[in-house]
Amino acid sequence: MQKFEDLGLSTELLNALSKKGFEEPSEIQRLVIPELLKERTHLIGQAQTGTGKTAAFSIPILETIDADKTVKALILAPTRELANQVADEIYSLKGEKDIKVLAVYGGASIEQQIKNLKKGVDIVVGTPGRVMDLMRKKILKVDNLDYFVLDEADEMLNMGFLEDIELILEKTNDEKKMLFFSATMPKAILDIAKRFMVNYKMLKVEKKELTTNLTEQIYYEVKQEDKFEALSRVLDYEQDFYGIVFCRTKSEVDDVTNRLKARNYDAECIHGDITQGLRQKALDLFKKKVLTILVATDVAARGIDVSNLTHVINYSIPQEAESYVHRIGRTGRAGQKGIAITFVTPREASKLAQIKRITKTDIKRENIPNVEEILNAKKEALIAYVDEIIKENDHNAYDQLATELLEGRNPQEVLASVLRHVYEDEFLPENYNEIENVKVKIDDKTRLFIALGSKDGYNAGRLLDLLNKKAKTPGRKVKDIKIMDKYSFITVPLQEAEFIIRALNSKKDSKPLVEKANSTGGNSSGKKSGGRRKRKSSDKKSDKKLNKKQDKGSSKRKKSSKKSKKDRH
Known part of the structure; x- marks a missing residue:
């Protein structure tokens, strides 16, 4: 490589x-x-x-x-x-x-x-x-x-x-x-x-289809400093967790692995600085399920041939959609459904929106499991485990010890004490730290400018009919329709926007009928919907054209929203 x-x-x-x-x-x-x-x-x-x-x-x-x-x-x-x-x-x-x-x-x-x-x-x-x-x-x-x-x-x-x-x-x-x-x-x-x-x-580069069919995809909104607590809650809530936690850097892999081990999770890591011997040992233990959590970078995880993972966790959201698909594709193999969980901070909202658009998939927002849900899941798992041992009569080796412990003692106090001894503080709410609620704005819809209006004979119904016939867009997906004299605006999911633009702009060498609208409600190129201007070749005329175009563009932009983003410098 x-x-x-x-x-x-x-x-x-x-x-x-x-x-x-x-x-x-x-x-x-x-x-x-x-x-x-x-x-x-x-x-x-x-x-x-x-x-x-x-x-x-x-x-x-x-x-x-x-x-x-x-x-x-x-x-x-x-x-x-x-x-x-x-x-x-x-x-x-x-x-x-x-x-x-x-x-x-x-x-x-x-x-x-x-x-x-x-x-x-x-x-x-x-x-x-x-x-x-x-x-x-x-x-x-x-x-x-x-x-x-x-x-x-x-x-x-x-x-x-x-x-x-x-x-x-x-x-x-x-x-x-x-x-x-x-x-x-x-x-x-x-x-x-x-x-x-x-x-x-x-x-x-030859185009490859980015598919994610067999994996349930969700994301959690979380602050950067709360990611590890969120990870711990996921691991405790999912009783049969067997998966890979993806981090962006080698140092982050080391940090997450060390913190998991400190909390007594069965975790190991692989990345570029791990020797081949240690890498192979970790992989062998992981494949045998002696280890149930593997923390890795994208590159280090390549070549891992495990078909029965229950989860993939994007501790750090990947930089590219292709990496996202490669990561989560490690679940959902051999016909088994898997779950992909992505932690998203407010700064990473645009990256998630981009991944959703490119992969044409729905990544659903869910809430991080709360302490009550986690403790209930642990209790249910323990009760089911005890019932299974009783059913299989697999407790004989401890019958004598149980008799001695119960002699002269309150049975409930004995059992509670044994649980406290074995599980320490695992079932105590104070074992978990607070996670601050954050709201991540995932812009998975877009506004479209369509160069057709009431003077062209269009109303909301006729426009919806056009979108359905040409782009197969269901009317229920089209929101906030605004019909003007010479043009219209609609709001649709990003994926539908691509279908609509492709379908309605299919004629070659003609002006686009549909464009993405900017945040102020105009079409994104800042142009009127009239005919194309003819080019002039001389520098002097080109200067005039540039100045004239920009004077027009500037006057439009002065009317736009005053909201501004801080420039990177």
């Missing part, structure tokens, strides 16, 4: 990757990183969402740019959520390197973004509209780039950003390297590549 150490990365990057728990590159990372480190060539990378594309382009950028607080890499993303996510990922990967990363997008304070840019930034991640705003103000300079990255290129196309991308590219320098990443590769994106790239390479 190829590891990141084999790719010739610096110590700073390797340390940052290790802290994140990345031990082995994904397929797209194995293809892209060596090409960019050695050849510095134009690239088109095709791989489905959730396979590690962000790290694939971020790692080479962090390794090769000369950080001097001028923008050396510009990364375009279709939505503010993705822009923030990419910026956070790059920030976490840079380690000790003195590199400044900034996310810029509409709906947040442009004044704060300008202030941060003036301080000096090396990598900018942004949505096309806000990038063009800042270019028009001559605050964001893109004429000295080492890299231009288009992330989720097909999504950009679906949302009507094609002309914006071309306008931005015309203002960039010729010496930069261009990287396009996409789950699919529409002709329009390839046309841009042919126009702006010279001798680009196409790297493709």
